[in-house]
Amino acid sequence: MHTPKPPARIPPAVDMDSQPYWTGGKDGQLLIHRCADCAYFVHPPVPFCPACEGRNVAPVPVSGRGRVATFTINHKQWVPGLPVPYVLALVELEEQADVRLVGNITHCDPAEVTFGMAVEVWFEQLDDLWVPLFRPVERL
Amino acid sequence: MTRYAEKDTAITGIGMSEVSRGATKSALALTVDACLEAIADAGLTRAEIDGIATWPGERADGSGFSAVGCAAVQDALRLKLGWYAGGGEAPGQYGAVFNAIGAIAAGLCRNVLIFRTMYEATARKTAFANALLKEGQRQAGPFAWYAPYYTYAAALQQALFFNLYVHKSGITLEQVAQIPINQRRNAGLNPKAVYRTPITLADYLAAPLIATPLRLFDCDVPCDGAVAIIVSRLDVARGLRNPPVRIEAIGSSMQYRNSWTQLDALDTQAQPKVAEMMWSRTDLKPADVDIAQLYDGFTFHTLNWLENFGFCERYGAKDFIEGGTRIALEGDLPVNTGGGALSAGRLHAYGAVHEACTQLWGRGGERQVKGGPQVCATSTAGGPLAGAMLLVRD
Numbered sequence A: 001m002h003t004p005k006p007p008a009r010i011p012p013a014v015d016m017d018s019q020p021y022w023t024g025g026k027d028g029q030l031l032i033h034r035c036a037d038c039a040y041f042v043h044p045p046v047p048f049c050p051a052c053e054g055r056n057v058a059p060v061p062v063s064g065r066g067r068v069a070t071f072t073i074n075h076k077q078w079v080p081g082l083p084v085p086y087v088l089a090l091v092e093l094e095e096q097a098d099v100r101l102v103g104n105i106t107h108c109d110p111a112e113v114t115f116g117m118a119v120e121v122w123f124e125q126l127d128d129l130w131v132p133l134f135r136p137v138e139r140l
Numbered sequence B: 001m002t003r004y005a006e007k008d009t010a011i012t013g014i015g016m017s018e019v020s021r022g023a024t025k026s027a028l029a030l031t032v033d034a035c036l037e038a039i040a041d042a043g044l045t046r047a048e049i050d051g052i053a054t055w056p057g058e059r060a061d062g063s064g065f066s067a068v069g070c071a072a073v074q075d076a077l078r079l080k081l082g083w084y085a086g087g088g089e090a091p092g093q094y095g096a097v098f099n100a101i102g103a104i105a106a107g108l109c110r111n112v113l114i115f116r117t118m119y120e121a122t123a124r125k126t127a128f129a130n131a132l133l134k135e136g137q138r139q140a141g142p143f144a145w146y147a148p149y150y151t152y153a154a155a156l157q158q159a160l161f162f163n164l165y166v167h168k169s170g171i172t173l174e175q176v177a178q179i180p181i182n183q184r185r186n187a188g189l190n191p192k193a194v195y196r197t198p199i200t201l202a203d204y205l206a207a208p209l210i211a212t213p214l215r216l217f218d219c220d221v222p223c224d225g226a227v228a229i230i231v232s233r234l235d236v237a238r239g240l241r242n243p244p245v246r247i248e249a250i251g252s253s254m255q256y257r258n259s260w261t262q263l264d265a266l267d268t269q270a271q272p273k274v275a276e277m278m279w280s281r282t283d284l285k286p287a288d289v290d291i292a293q294l295y296d297g298f299t300f301h302t303l304n305w306l307e308n309f310g311f312c313e314r315y316g317a318k319d320f321i322e323g324g325t326r327i328a329l330e331g332d333l334p335v336n337t338g339g340g341a342l343s344a345g346r347l348h349a350y351g352a353v354h355e356a357c358t359q360l361w362g363r364g365g366e367r368q369v370k371g372g373p374q375v376c377a378t379s380t381a382g383g384p385l386a387g388a389m390l391l392v393r394d
């Protein structure tokens, strides 16, 4: 029987502000905009700091670590070939919890994902973009 | 003292087309049916309609989400208007009503025709129409952040919020199930409801899991249908056919980050400040409310609104709906008395306004709440969108 090909990830439209976020993975870096004056992280990226009204805001590499703020295990096969189940999550960045990043949680059984779980970023290339994804932090 | 403009307006007529899982007529024809019914119900003529509004305006994207806009209705009915507006950046679906209140206060119009048309049932027969993602197309706008993560439908974002709510509140599946079970019972008494066969707890638990914790019966039912209401200046309303349903107070605020990812409180969504604003504009209290028509795009929204309106404590909805008696037609606070979007069809908050007026005018037939309800709390939307209205029979 013919098995449909898994669907490709859909790329986001990228602009001058979001381009660093979606391409930093080429160099293995998660880039988040930060205010040089007060160190507040501004996400989604915009060259204005709502904390101090500074305009000196630019992308900087961050740890790539965070915690699962919330997640869902998707079971419905929305399109043919979509491998299910998979986990969609919002991840709070370790440096600043109100920076929430979207991602799939990979490299583990969906049933193992928990609220507050420590995760770290990895990247998957998609055309000219590098999509941030998250996996459980290796326990030492 | 501030005179709030909504207090000088009232709903004076309502109309609803056939509602189905596959219409026998076009989206515009359904809209015309609803509009003509509402105009006649108010005791008005086409010539007396001088304003028109809708949310979110026409979207010619084939999804059926909003197949008809102001221009098409204005031309079909050859209306002569002092004011019109259709657009999506507003406090949820009731943004059209709030805009109309402002237009009436500004003296631009006196009788505003407000409509909402859904054609999603037909759209889905030909395409995967609810897709947030389109293959071969880069996703722009707020959903760009979700684009590469197989986020195919709004259900996934709502599941993210709902899952955190379940985690924090400790609500059980058995408790959540009371929302769809109650609404299906009400729908059984509503001849226009799309699904009228009762469901049980076993049905709820046996239904497909969409994305944890959302199951099939947690989701509203795409349909084809249109609703129209007439919002009139209060002095005009008092001379018309129906006892005015006054707009006692509204909540329209945007106090939280308006974001599908950075929303301040994921599990309460944008609703608390909106509800707070509504209560700040009236002397009435939650205890004065006779019935509630609460947004139910997903069951989670209804649970949230019960808490955010103050009908129960934060995370107290699970106890409030336990066993389903309090929210039933015979209960202390009948909720979604016509079956709501979960059973009567996804008319996207305008089914709720229609049902509110139906009940306040005592036209509910078999599902009429006893004792002549006078006050109804209504609400719309989830995620970063929210709007609230308190309606009072004059």
Ligand SMILES: [Zn+2]
Pocket (backbone or CB within 6 Å): A035, A036, A037, A038, A039, A040, A049, A050, A051, A052, A053, A054
């Ligand atoms: Zn700053």
